[in-house]
Amino acid sequence: MHGHExxxxxxxxxxxxxxxxxxxxxxxxAALALIVWQSGxxxxxxxxxxxxxxxxxxxxxxxxxxxxxxxxALAYSGSAELAPYISLPLFVREGINRAMNPTVYTIGSLVxxxxxxxxxxxxxxxxxxxxxxxxxxxxxxxxxxxQNFALIVMKPDNVPIVGLxxxxxxxxxxxxxxxxxxxxxxxxxxxxxxxxxxxxVLVWPDLxxxxxxxxxxxxxxxxxxxxxxxxxxxxxxxxxxxxxxSKAPWYFLGLxxxxxxxxxxxxxxxxxxxxxxxxxxxxxxxxxKQGNGYYTIDQRKFAYVTxxxxxxxxxxxxxxxxxxxxxxxxxxFGPYEIWDTHKVEVLNNVDLSEYFWVWALxxxxxxxxxxxxALVKFGYIMLRELPGILxxxxxxxxxxxxxxxxxxxxxxxxxxxxxxxxxxxxxxLLMMMLLPLKMVARWTLNLxxxxxxxEYMMNF
Numbered sequence: 001m002h003g004h005e006x007x008x009x010x011x012x013x014x015x016x017x018x019x020x021x022x023x024x025x026x027x028x029x030a031a032l033a034l035i036v037w038q039s040g041x042x043x044x045x046x047x048x049x050x051x052x053x054x055x056x057x058x059x060x061x062x063x064x065x066x067x068x069x070x071x072x073a074l075a076y077s078g079s080a081e082l083a084p085y086i087s088l089p090l091f092v093r094e095g096i097n098r099a100m101n102p103t104v105y106t107i108g109s110l111v112x113x114x115x116x117x118x119x120x121x122x123x124x125x126x127x128x129x130x131x132x133x134x135x136x137x138x139x140x141x142x143x144x145x146x147q148n149f150a151l152i153v154m155k156p157d158n159v160p161i162v163g164l165x166x167x168x169x170x171x172x173x174x175x176x177x178x179x180x181x182x183x184x185x186x187x188x189x190x191x192x193x194x195x196x197x198x199x200x201v202l203v204w205p206d207l208x209x210x211x212x213x214x215x216x217x218x219x220x221x222x223x224x225x226x227x228x229x230x231x232x233x234x235x236x237x238x239x240x241x242x243x244x245x246s247k248a249p250w251y252f253l254g255l256x257x258x259x260x261x262x263x264x265x266x267x268x269x270x271x272x273x274x275x276x277x278x279x280x281x282x283x284x285x286x287x288x289k290q291g292n293g294y295y296t297i298d299q300r301k302f303a304y305v306t307x308x309x310x311x312x313x314x315x316x317x318x319x320x321x322x323x324x325x326x327x328x329x330x331x332x333f334g335p336y337e338i339w340d341t342h343k344v345e346v347l348n349n350v351d352l353s354e355y356f357w358v359w360a361l362x363x364x365x366x367x368x369x370x371x372x373x374a375l376v377k378f379g380y381i382m383l384r385e386l387p388g389i390l391x392x393x394x395x396x397x398x399x400x401x402x403x404x405x406x407x408x409x410x411x412x413x414x415x416x417x418x419x420x421x422x423x424x425x426x427x428x429l430l431m432m433m434l435l436p437l438k439m440v441a442r443w444t445l446n447l448x449x450x451x452x453x454x455e456y457m458m459n460f
Contacts, residue, residue, distance in 0.1 A: 004147050004338075008080040014144060014154075015078035018086075021141055022072030025134070026065045032130065033061035064134065071141070087145040088336075097334030103443045105325065105332075106436070109317045113308065120297070124177040136169075146336050152324050156232035161250050161323050168316065172308075179295040179304075192294035244328045244341060253322030254315050260330065261438045263459045271435065275310075278428045285421045302409075306429070314435055349448035356387040381455060388451040392460070400426035 005013070036042050037058035044054045074082045116123050123129065140162075143149045153162055182192040201207065234243070248256045258267035291300040325332055327339035350359075357365045368380040382389070400423055403410040414422045441447035451460040 007083070010147055010150075011080045011083045011145065012078040014150060015076055017154075018141065018144055019072045019076035021137075021144075022068045022075055022086075025137055025141070026068035026072060029061045029065035029068060029134070033058040033065060036061060083145050086142060088139070088142040093143075093146060093336040097337045100325075100332075100334040101443070102321070102332050103440065105321060106313075106317060106439065110309075110313050113312055117305065117308070120176055121180055124173065124180045126177075129173050129177075133169075136166075143336070148336050148338050152335075156229050157250070158323055159229060161319070165320070172312075175295055176297070179297040182294055182296050183298040186296070186299070192296070194294040245326060245330055247322065247326070250319060250323055254318040257318040257322050257326075258435065261435070261442055265458070266460060271431070274428065274431050278432075281424060281428065285417060285425045287416045287421075310432055314432065347446060349442070349446050351449050351452040352388045352391070352447060353384050353452060355445075355447075357384070377455075381453065385451045385453065388449070388460070392450055396427055396430055399430065 004010075037056075042056045042058050044056050045060075046055050047053060048055060071086045074086050123132070140153070144153070152158060178193065182194075185192060247253065255268060255272070258271065261267070262271070286303070288300060288303070290296070291303075297304050321332075324335060327333040328341040328343070331343050331345055333339055333343075353365055357363055366380050366383045368377040372380075400410075403426065404414045404422075410426075413425070417425065438447070438450075449459040453459060
């Protein structure tokens with residue numbers, strides 16, 4: 001549970017950080033205004049009447065800088081009375097908390113990434129990316145006055161993750177920006193940008209000097225970081241007092257979230273092993289010779305979408321969920337919701353076999369008579385779980401050829417790859433899709449397991 005303070009004490013406590021945060025945003029936009037003004041490409045939108053003063057792009061960013069400067073002054077005041085002017089309205093925060101749940105979060109992330117991909121030529125424009133950066137930083141700054149949000153984001157364990165989220169966004173944008181440029185050049189019959197700058201450099205002294213400078217800069221940064229932020233040390237571990245929530249390190253939070261939906265052998269062994277096996281199989285199943293050594297999307301669209309879905313949707317979103325949205329008892333909380341340890345979510349998870357035999361057919365699930373032989377018991381267990389077994393067999397064996405029949409894209413893949421490589425590729429993709437399918441089925445249908453074999457301590 002979050003510990004809360006009176007608003008005047010809390011606002012005064014974060015005044016220095018929040019004021020500096022808005023000051024940084026003001027400096028960033030003022031620097032952009034100067035760059036645009038000196039570039040010679042400053043666009044005039046209109047001229048003010050009477051004085052005929054040109055309203056240009058640099059003026060826009062200068063005004064944005066002044067707005068952030070004013071917000072920084074309000075934040076530096078540490079006044080609880082002025083805090084609402086730089087805060088996200090209460091009805092917006094409450095609306096987000098009410099609307100937010102695992103289904104909305106995951107499907108919303110997928111829809112957002114799909115939207116960004118489809119309209120990537122618009123969003124990779126530097127000025128559009130800069131606007132999105134300002135909006136995301138503004139949203140975070142205006143959320144910091146909410147104690148529930150601030151206590152999560154400012155926790156020493158979580159501060160690096162917030163920074164990594166912005167870095168991930170930047171490098172994802174940078175890769176897409178360079179890919180779109182190369183795709184446009186390819187349409188004009190030009191070489192990729194990487195081919196224009198293929199001058200070889202020596203390891204010594206060029207690379208070694210660069211690495212030395214980076215090492216010194218990073219060491220200095222870590223020293224400042226260690227001085228500014230307290231180490232996230234907790235009290236000594238005790239067998240009679242378990243932290244709630246008990247979370248793995250951030251890089252394992254994706255696995256911890258997967259354990260909610262699958263048994264440990266599946267979530268901790270099989271699925272990660274499939275990832276490793278899939279990465280090892282790429283050189284053998286990839287037949288596309290384009291896009292090697294330079295950024296591109298159009299020439300490797302299927303590979304690009306598959307990677308971004310697996311990395312961003314099935315890994316990064318799970319880390320973010322586990323870090324910021326999973327609270328006591330591993331319940332899901334909105335970003336502005338208090339972490340109440342007494343929050344109870346009534347769930348009655350049901351196996352697929354129960355859905356089939358009890359709910360659909362209105363009968364009891366098959367069970368061996370008392371005193372039956374081991375082989376008879378095994379037969380009844382297989383009969384009980386037959387719906388899930390047939391479903392998964394059909395999912396992995398029937399669906400791949402069915403895709404060839406109904407989709408020209410998969411027909412093309414089948415012709416190019418052959419039967420063996422095509423089945424390996426589609427089964428790897430289908431195994432990857434099992435995670436989001438199981439997650440959505442758990443959230444919407446309370447589905448526990450496709451195949452439940454507690455007699456053998458194996459569930460799927």
